[in-house]
Amino acid sequence: MQTVGELGEFGLIDRLTKLLPTSALVVEGIGDDCAVLRMHDRLLLVSTDLCLEDIHFRRDTLAPGQIGWKAAAASLSDIAAMGSIPLFSLVSLACPGNVKVSYIEELYRGMSNALSSFGAIIVGGDTTRSEQKIVIDVMIIGEPLGNRFLRRRGAIPGDLLAITGSTGASAAGLHAIQHGHAEPALVHAHATPHPRIAEGQWLCARPAIHAMIDISDGLAQDARHIANASGLGVNIAAARLPLIDPLAQYCAENRLDPLPFMLSGGEDYELAFALSPSDANETMNAFASEFTTPVTIVGEFTDEWTGGRLDGAPSLLTGFDHFKTPSCPD
Amino acid sequence: MQTVGELGEFGLIDRLTKLLPTSALVVEGIGDDCAVLRMHDRLLLVSTDLCLEDIHFRRDTLAPGQIGWKAAAASLSDIAAMGSIPLFSLVSLACPGNVKVSYIEELYRGMSNALSSFGAIIVGGDTTRSEQKIVIDVMIIGEPLGNRFLRRRGAIPGDLLAITGSTGASAAGLHAIQHGHAEPALVHAHATPHPRIAEGQWLCARPAIHAMIDISDGLAQDARHIANASGLGVNIAAARLPLIDPLAQYCAENRLDPLPFMLSGGEDYELAFALSPSDANETMNAFASEFTTPVTIVGEFTDEWTGGRLDGAPSLLTGFDHFKTPSCPD
Numbered sequence: 253m254q255t256v257g258e259l260g261e262f263g264l265i266d267r268l269t270k271l272l273p274t275s276a277l278v279v280e281g282i283g284d285d286c287a288v289l290r291m292h293d294r295l296l297l298v299s300t301d302l303c304l305e306d307i308h309f310r311r312d313t314l315a316p317g318q319i320g321w322k323a324a325a326a327s328l329s330d331i332a333a334m335g336s337i338p339l340f341s342l343v344s345l346a347c348p349g350n351v352k353v354s355y356i357e358e359l360y361r362g363m364s365n366a367l368s369s370f371g372a373i374i375v376g377g378d379t380t381r382s383e384q385k386i387v388i389d390v391m392i393i394g395e396p397l398g399n400r401f402l403r404r405r406g407a408i409p410g411d412l413l414a415i416t417g418s419t420g421a422s423a424a425g426l427h428a429i430q431h432g433h434a435e436p437a438l439v440h441a442h443a444t445p446h447p448r449i450a451e452g453q454w455l456c457a458r459p460a461i462h463a464m465i466d467i468s469d470g471l472a473q474d475a476r477h478i479a480n481a482s483g484l485g486v487n488i489a490a491a492r493l494p495l496i497d498p499l500a501q502y503c504a505e506n507r508l509d510p511l512p513f514m515l516s517g518g519e520d521y522e523l524a525f526a527l528s529p530s531d532a533n534e535t536m537n538a539f540a541s542e543f544t545t546p547v548t549i550v551g552e553f554t555d556e557w558t559g560g561r562l563d564g565a566p567s568l569l570t571g572f573d574h575f576k577t578p579s580c581p582d
Numbered sequence: 583m584q585t586v587g588e589l590g591e592f593g594l595i596d597r598l599t600k601l602l603p604t605s606a607l608v609v610e611g612i613g614d615d616c617a618v619l620r621m622h623d624r625l626l627l628v629s630t631d632l633c634l635e636d637i638h639f640r641r642d643t644l645a646p647g648q649i650g651w652k653a654a655a656a657s658l659s660d661i662a663a664m665g666s667i668p669l670f671s672l673v674s675l676a677c678p679g680n681v682k683v684s685y686i687e688e689l690y691r692g693m694s695n696a697l698s699s700f701g702a703i704i705v706g707g708d709t710t711r712s713e714q715k716i717v718i719d720v721m722i723i724g725e726p727l728g729n730r731f732l733r734r735r736g737a738i739p740g741d742l743l744a745i746t747g748s749t750g751a752s753a754a755g756l757h758a759i760q761h762g763h764a765e766p767a768l769v770h771a772h773a774t775p776h777p778r779i780a781e782g783q784w785l786c787a788r789p790a791i792h793a794m795i796d797i798s799d800g801l802a803q804d805a806r807h808i809a810n811a812s813g814l815g816v817n818i819a820a821a822r823l824p825l826i827d828p829l830a831q832y833c834a835e836n837r838l839d840p841l842p843f844m845l846s847g848g849e850d851y852e853l854a855f856a857l858s859p860s861d862a863n864e865t866m867n868a869f870a871s872e873f874t875t876p877v878t879i880v881g882e883f884t885d886e887w888t889g890g891r892l893d894g895a896p897s898l899l900t901g902f903d904h905f906k907t908p909s910c911p912d
Contacts, residue, residue: 253683254682254684255679255680255682255683256678256679256680257678258679261709261710264686265709267683268687268690271687271691271694272694272703272704273694274703275703278670278703282704282705286706287672289669289705291621291725294621294622296621296626298706300672300706300707300708302674302676302717302719304710304712304713304717306713307712339619340608340617340619342630342721344631344632344674345632347586348586348587349586349587350587352583352585353583353584353585353589353594354584356598357598360598360601361601364602368603373603373604374602375604375608375611375612375617376612376616376629377612377630378631378719379591379595380591380634381591381637382634382637383634383637385713387676387717389630389632389674389719391628391674391721393619393628393723
């Protein structure tokens with residue numbers, strides 16, 4: 253009798269997927285960042301992110317507005333990963349009766365601010381009492397631009413792996429909070445992540461982009477999700493990973509290796525995508541003329557093997573598994 | 583500094599509603615059973631129900647398939663309350679790592695069975711680890727039949743209050759479970775409630791029905807929700823409430839008054855609606871020829887006063903407030 257902890261998050265999702273029926277109206281079901289549903293002549297995207305106190309956030313280290321922002325950002329990022337437009341959100345909240353009303357108002361203000369930044373609003377939800385801990389579930393509804401959206405699958409052999417922005421700052425920010433270090437830039441990256449909605453839509457409109465995911469569980473794991481879904485392997489070149497100054501400095505000061513942050517740190521909410529090599533230069537230049545967000549090629553996909561490698565060597569390249577990792581992001 | 587427990591569920595919802603922006607695409611926002619959203623030329627209905635272990639259910643008194651069924655039924659019933667069609671569901675689940683995989687599979691099978699009974703399917707969601715307790719959030723997406731749906735508001739003075747089926751069996755079933763009494767009919771009503779999807783759609787298509795709600799928090803409270811939303815008062819006639827045999831028998835055997843179960847017991851998932859008196863006979867007869875579900879007139883709406891009354895006398899007519907009631911349903 254196997255437990256959920258032994259099977260792990262992704263094993264459990266596989267088992268549940270086999271168990272549940274599907275329908276012709278489900279264009280993309282369980283397993284991608286959003287489900288894609290056919291409603292008459294339109295497509296609808298839906299996703300949800302569940303955040304639990306003391307698993308995903310702590311009340312003593314983040315302000316309620318930050319907790320709300322982060323919870324909404326996680327859902328918004330799922331819409332970004334499909335290159336789509338966020339529209340509406342439903343929020344389920346459970347909290348103990350002794351929480352101040354003003355605290356809950358700040359939390360909703362944080363969620364609403366994150367959603368409003370990208371044109372989406374809270375339209376309903378559910379509120380209920382919990383025994384001790386706060387529970388937040390943010391469901392988001394979006395729609396694709398012109399019926400086109402990007403999936404995790406679709407990378408082809410030889411495609412390059414590229415990422416927006418940089419990775420590791422959020423995990424280092426959490427590390428700084430946990431160790432009592434004042435690191436405003438890193439803590440900001442952790443507490444107020446910025447989902448790449450506009451960048452995702454732009455990338456989605458370009459045929460040179462074959463597959464996309466948001467980096468929520470760590471670059472290594474999320475890149476492997478694209479590879480697995482596409483039936484390929486992925487190699488990440490450590491030297492190519494963009495190392496931002498605040499992360500480099502923090503690691504130098506605290507004798508830490510930045511690489512695990514960059515590879516396995518969660519909650520960056522950047523985008524990772526598979527890019528046709530022949531269109532790479534033109535795409536990178538066009539992106540740079542459109543956005544201030546950097547974009548960097550950090551690896552490539554191959555059909556010579558499967559799984560994830562670092563500098564060509566088989567590597568565990570671990571990320572977060574919600575049932576297996578002691579401290580886990582969304 | 584007021585707490586959420588002092589303010590109560592409905593006070594909190596009022597405060598959050600004032601705080602949050604809305605948009606022209608929101609046909610019906612926070613405060614009804616579903617939000618109604620405009621997506622181009624179509625309407626979309628969405629709702630969510632959060633169920634927490636040891637608040638909404640206990641693992642030692644219900645089987646996992648029953649817990650799943652009940653969680654999905656609560657969301658389906660919100661679609662029934664608007665007279666609409668359930669289509670898709672997203673499920674967020676948190677559970678501790680030591681839960682058996684087979685337990686979670688049974689729970690999802692229960693949800694899937696409830697949804698499938700009404701033509702809806704699970705299309706995605708989120709899974710994550712919790713410290714000790716199971717958390718289930720079932721979000722549902724539906725659409726109205728021919729762009730018509732029923733709201734809580736819309737009752738007019740003189741309208742009759744009618745209900746499908748009967749109330750109190752679910753709460754009495756919970757009472758029986760908690761007191762170790764074997765009461766198969768009542769326990770079944772509690773463990774496997776049957777949302778009134780077809781009945782809701784039929785009622786919604788008739789202009790004689792002016793407003794509707796599902797009875798999830800207790801008839802008295804839910805009837806008052808219609809009255810409040812319509813700016814009216816509602817009077818319930820105790821003698822008119824349908825008292826089913828198993829409830830009558832259980833109360834007689836255990837020296838209990840059935841009235842509190844019928845008025846304040848939650849989770850019946852029947853429908854309560856406001857019915858034009860001039861069309862009442864014809865509507866009741868047509869309903870009876872279409873469904874085996876009974877329908878009963880149990881009160882009326884008035885503009886002479888506001889709030890809820892029982893047999894004409896002002897009465898607290900309490901129901902469940904998730905932050906104020908010690909044991910609470912969805």
